[in-house]
Amino acid sequence: MLLPVVGAYVLHARSGEVGTVSGHEGERLTVTWGDGRSARVARHDVRCGLPVGQAVQEQPRSLRPSLGEGHVLELRTLGGREQALVEFWEGAERHWLPWENLLPVWSARSMVEAGVRPPGGFAERFRLRQLALALQHWNRTTGALAQVDIDPLPHQLHLVRRILQSGNLNWLIADDVGLGKTIEVGLLLSALRQQGLRRFLLVVPAGLTRQWQAELRTRFGLGQAVIYGRDFEISDPAQWPLYEVVIGSMDRFKHERHLDLLRQSGRWDMVVFDEAHRLSRSLYGLSYQTSERYHLAAMLRGLTENVLLLSGTPHQGNLDKFEALLELLRPGPVWRERIQQLRMEPQLLSGMVIRNRKADVTDAHGEFIFKGKVTHAVAAPQNEEEQDFDRALRRYLRHGYEASRRGRQSLAIGFVMTIYRKLAASSVAAIEGALERRLRRLQNRLREEAGVSEVGMESEESSPFVEREEEVTGGSTEFFSGETEMLQGLIALARRLRQHDTKLQAFTGTLLGSILRTNPQERVLIFTEYRSTQDYLVAALERLTPGRVDVIHGGQSLEERAASIERFESEGQFLVSTEAGGEGFNLQRRCHILVNYDLPWNPMRLVQRVGRLYRYGQQKPVVVFNLNVQGSLDDEILMQMYGRLEAVAEAMAGVADEYREGLREDIVGELASFLEIEEILAEAAAHTPQRTQARIEEALERARQAAQQQNDLLRFSSGFDPNALQGELPMGEQHLMAFVEGMFAHLGVTVSQKLYGGRVWEIKLTEPLQQQLGLKQNQRVAFDRSVSRTAKALLLDGGSRLLKLLFETAGEYAFGGQIAQAPLQGDGTASAVLRWQDDRGRSLSERYVVLQRQGQGVEVNPPDFSVWLLQPALDEPGEPGMKAEAWPQFEDKLHDLLARGASDELHPAGYDVTGVAWGPVRVTGPEGEVGSGGRLVRS
Incomplete structure (x- = not known):
């Protein structure tokens, strides 16, 4: 036996x-x-x-x-x-x-009830035990220790906590651009890994797969994050369990061959869709038209219980499409019926959608983190040569558009004409190159390449189509009679323009001259749509500041782009980027000035450009300069359109007391997401400027109405509440340092020196710890990942073996500290972990709380306790001041907290008392309270 x-x-x-x-x-x-x-x-x-x-x-x-x-x-x-x-x-x-x-x-509670007296030294052990519990809870509920240098913002912590404590992991995150969605997802995945979830599938746009991989690996230590189709291939479905964190392109996965393999990938703990508004399903009459991407999402929904959707523009002015996204979160006929009644029951969204606005989020001190944005127009008047070229180009375009309204190639011709207009508005170099390619095509009579079929092509890892528009040449036959001669004349005029380019002169002379006179070392980010314009600008800037110009574009690898940004931020001055190159990169740390050398026809692209600088971490107001050529039809239409966009946004923001600078930017982004205006601009050549402007106004009004509808609906979403975390026990990196220092003292680890502002420590490990951890005696440890690389130090994050050992040691029963007699406020302090579960009994949520008895009441998470944890604790001598009969007050409060934290999807699962501390008996005297040791305590 x-x-x-x-x-x-x-x-x-x-x-x-x-x-x-x-x-x-x-x-x-x-x-x-x-x-x-x-x-x-x-x-x-x-x-x-x-x-x-x-x-x-x-x-x-x-x-x-x-x-x-x-x-x-x-x-x-x-x-x-x-x-x-x-x-x-x-x-x-x-x-x-x-x-x-x-x-x-002995549990802490049973010791109190039995009247056990804590031995000497237990106050410090109580402090370290509580720090270990609080820090591990902080990590489990926010993922904060997965990467201690992230310094999560309150809205990010609130979002992760909201999801984890909701009892449901199916959510739509509809945060504004620039609020750190990758950090939010990384924190959430890290927290879920703490709870035992392992298999995650991230379905993202093709151009962002490597960006997501880099973020998860460098920020969150998820080295196992691999890209499907790049880092690994699946030849046998049995290979799927080899990969825990998989990132894949939605446009690769949607193809039938990959879809079949994905169907056999097994169960996923969570599937994340970035840019979820691309998963479209629309209602036509009584039937649905489902895109291949939505079909992919619906298939994956059957392979997981948990889906996370990310989209800054989930509504898009179309309630059917928005409801389709919600049905991915809550599938089944019962929820479909409830979702279809959304107009009548919009409060449903509070348990399905989280939306944070730039105008609302704050830092840890309650200060708004966005410093505002200022936009300036820089106009270059046309000179005589430019007017000649503009007139000649308009004649060519007019002939082309006339040809597009008849004949077999009409669609292709109109498409090419529209691209030439965009290129001409970008730079003389861009249009000259395109015209030369067209002429060579006609002269050489090369094998006809795809013309209209080039539109909408989607390559897995190449740059988006906007960067490749200038490669489109159409067929090898003339669009109209005399096109070859007209092209030759246009090209000759364009070549002469390079010596008289007023737009370039306004950029390098007037604009940059003004910026550099104010600060000769000022860094400037320049955006353009096209590679030919980028090359043109780089050549001009190299003449101005040799060796201080960097580029990023869609043709570079992720490593090449990262290297360019690193050079720009360390020793460069100008970074010239295409939209494809800048997608996913954040440049706010060292730059606050943006120049749009050309303006995109899609307003959302301009918002995304600004978002590279106008995001968390930007310490200065963002200054945006928009260049245009006066007298150019398309330039003037674009400037008017963007001016009206800003004006409508300002009118919608209002000037009430609660108005904040960021609100206008939020609304600009919303309006831009609803503005479908490229068709209007494409047709502008055939209409009067007045008719075009009227159609833009109509489009703006539709966008305004759609944005208002979205706001009316999404105001029922969950969002950042600055007061939401006030009831929690404050935890931060300083608590981690206090815990480590206290445990080092307990275990005999010597801290010989503190470097890098206290973020790197040189330590000497004891022999038992050396053997236990397999480390040498002398070590450097760091609390910041960026500094850890520089200092070549061990990072004390959630994956650190040393930190795990410290947590385990402090949590052992033999360590002690379950009870203590310590100089804390109130008539006794108890700590506990409360837990809630789902309707299947699975643990879903927990909360670490500190309860402090004050007379006849009990305070939850007193801020003084968080401060007390930061310094070594001393025992308080004297007779114990808390008796067993005081315990029911704590128990009543714990049951009250369990009840308040419960919901339809979250049920109380119990609580564990992790520690109890009290001071000595205080005897009331004529001059106040006198402790048993004789010390006078003023009442």
Whole structure:
């Protein structure tokens, strides 16, 4: 028979006495009975003596780690063997275990009820135990320790906490551009990994796969994040379990061959869709028209219980499409019917959508983090040469558009004409190059390449189509009679223009001259749509500041783009980027000036350009300069359109007391997402400027109405509440440092020097720790990832073996500190972990709380306690000031917190008291309260 561990409670089968095992000799046990007698008894004469509710520690008989501490929920006998159902405090797991392996221990609560006096030194151990619990809870509920240099913002912590404490992991995150969606997802995935979830699939636009991989690897240490089709291929579905964190392009996955493989990939713990508004399903009459991307999402929905959708523009002015996204979060006929009643029941969104606005988010100190944006127009008047070229180009375009209204190639011709207009508005170099390619095509009579079929082509990892528009040449036959001669004349005029380019002169002379006179070292980000314009600008800037010009574009690898940005931020001055190159990169750390050398026809692209600088971390107001050529038809239309866009946004923002600078920018982004204006601009050549402007006004009004509808609906979403975290115990990196320093002192680790402003420590490990961790004696440890690389130090984040060991040591029963007599406020302090579960009994949410008794009330998470945790604690001498009869007040408060945290999807699962501390008895005297040690305490 299995022998019970020394210290186990046993029940004598005949006498009913309960005792404690104090030794073994063969099949006989030495037992100390309740009256103090010791006796030797046969193993078959004793049974399990554990009462329900007893705190226990599991003692494995092999080399595997212990399951930890918990309490007995139930007892049973199966096949003649007695077992105990134990709920363990770490992870809230429940297991039926042999009672012989369970060692009874004292819980903090039982010590208080039994009147146990804490031994000396327990105040410091109580502090370290509570720090360990609070920091690990902070990490589990926010993922903050996954990467301690992230410095998460309140709205990011709130978002992760909102999801984890909701009882449901299916959400649409509709944050504005620039609020850190990758950080939010990384924090959430890190927190979910703490809860045992492992398999994550991220479905993202093709151009962002490597960006997502870099973010997850460098910021969150998810080195196992791999890209499907780039880092690995699947030849046999049985290979899928080899990959835990997979990133894939939605346009690769939607193809039937990849879709078939994906169907066999098994269950995923969570599937994340970035740019989820691309998953479109529309209602036409009584039937749905489903895109291939939505079909992909619906298929993956069947492979996971948890879906996360990311989109800054989820509504898009189309309620059907928005409802289709919500149905991915809540599938099934019951929810479909509720979602279709969204206009009548918009409060549904509070449990499905989280939306944070730039205008609302703050830093940890409650200060708004966005400093505002100023836009200036820089106009270059046309000179005589430019007017000649403009007139000649308009003639060519007019002939082309006339040809596009007749004949077999009409669609292709009109498309090419529109591209030439965009190129002409970008730069003389862009249009000259395009005209030369067209002429060579006609002269060489090359094999006809795809003309209109070039439109909408989508390459997996190449730059978006906008960068490749200038490659489109159309067929190898003339669009209209005399086109070849007209092209030759246009090209000759364009070549002469390079010497008289007023737009370039306004840029390099007037604009940059003004900027550099103010600050000769000022860094400037320049955006253009086209590579030919980029090359043109780089050549001009190199003449101005040789060696200080960098580029990023869609043809570069991720590493090449990252290297260009690093050079720009360290020693460069000008960074010339195409939209494809700048997608996904954040440049706010060292730059606040943006020049739009050309203006995109799609207003959302301009918002995304500004978003490279106008985002969290920007310490200055963003200054935007828009260049245009006066007299150019398209330039003037674009400037008027953007001017009206800003004016409408300002009118919608209003000037009420709650108006903030960021609100206008939020609304500009919303309006831009609804503005479908490229068709109007494409047709502008055939209409009067007045008719074009009227159509733009109509489009703006439709966008305004759509934005208003979206706002009316999404105001029911969950969002950042600056007061939401006020009730939580404040935790931060300073608490991590305080914990590590305290544990080093406890374990005999010497801190010989603190470097890099205290973020890097040089330490000497003890010999036992060296052997346990497999490390040398002298080490450098860091609390910041960026500094850790520079200092070549071990990073103390959630993956650190050293930090894990410190947490484990502080959490061991033998470490002590479950109770303490310490100089804390109030009439007693108790800490506990509360837990909630779903309707299947799975643990979903937890909360670490500190309760402080103040007279007849109990305060939750007093801020003073968070401050107290930062310094080493001393024991408070004197008679214990808290008695067992005070405990019911704490218990009532814990049940009240469990009830308040419950919802339809979240049910109370229990609580564990992790520590209790109190001060000495205070005797009321004539001049105030006198502690038992004689110290006067003013009342």
